[in-house]
Amino acid sequence: MEGVIIRLTEEKDIHEMAELDKICFRVPWSEVSFASEIKENERALYVTAEADGKVVGYAGMWVIFDEGHITNVAVHPDFRGRHLGRKIVEFLIAEGEKRGVSSQTLEVRPSNAAALALYRGEGFCEEGRRKGYYEDNGEDAIIMWRRITER
């Protein structure tokens, strides 16, 4: 997308990531959670989308040996529907691959049509469900994996 840069997350992004989370999620992560992820968690890999110097999207992954556990993907509402989410996920996967990640997994709400479309398009397949996983409304989680053999 023109004018949008995707890059590795930096400490200066933490405040804006937490603000973006408030817009994007029913149960947002706090600034303290983002700070501990980005400053202290050696397994955490985060990428940021920036437009005009502002954070407009991000995604994260925990690198656990050759598995990448995707924590969150978010795009500011003004920037949705233009394949920015897809580009952020592709950038995250590529950065994970540089660190030895060969398969990726995540949980997603069955009601989240946009996220499901994004992940299916990136080669993620449903492999199971966690019953009542989401505490805010008791919704199940769909467990998806993207494995090297499927590419």
Ligand SMILES: CC(C)(COP(=O)(O)OP(=O)(O)OC[C@H]1O[C@@H](n2cnc3c(N)ncnc32)[C@H](O)[C@@H]1OP(=O)(O)O)[C@@H](O)C(=O)NCCC(=O)NCCS
């Ligand atoms: C999910 C999210 C990151 C998608 O970001 P986005 O930049 O709008 O996504 P993209 O434009 O890259 O779209 C990806 C695919 O989803 C499809 N899609 C986008 N919005 C959709 C919607 N509301 N319903 C159905 N499909 C949708 C697109 O058509 C696209 O598929 P295509 O390539 O086959 O055309 C964004 O909606 C968001 O931040 N949501 C709130 C946070 C969230 O739920 N994150 C995921 C948690 S698991």
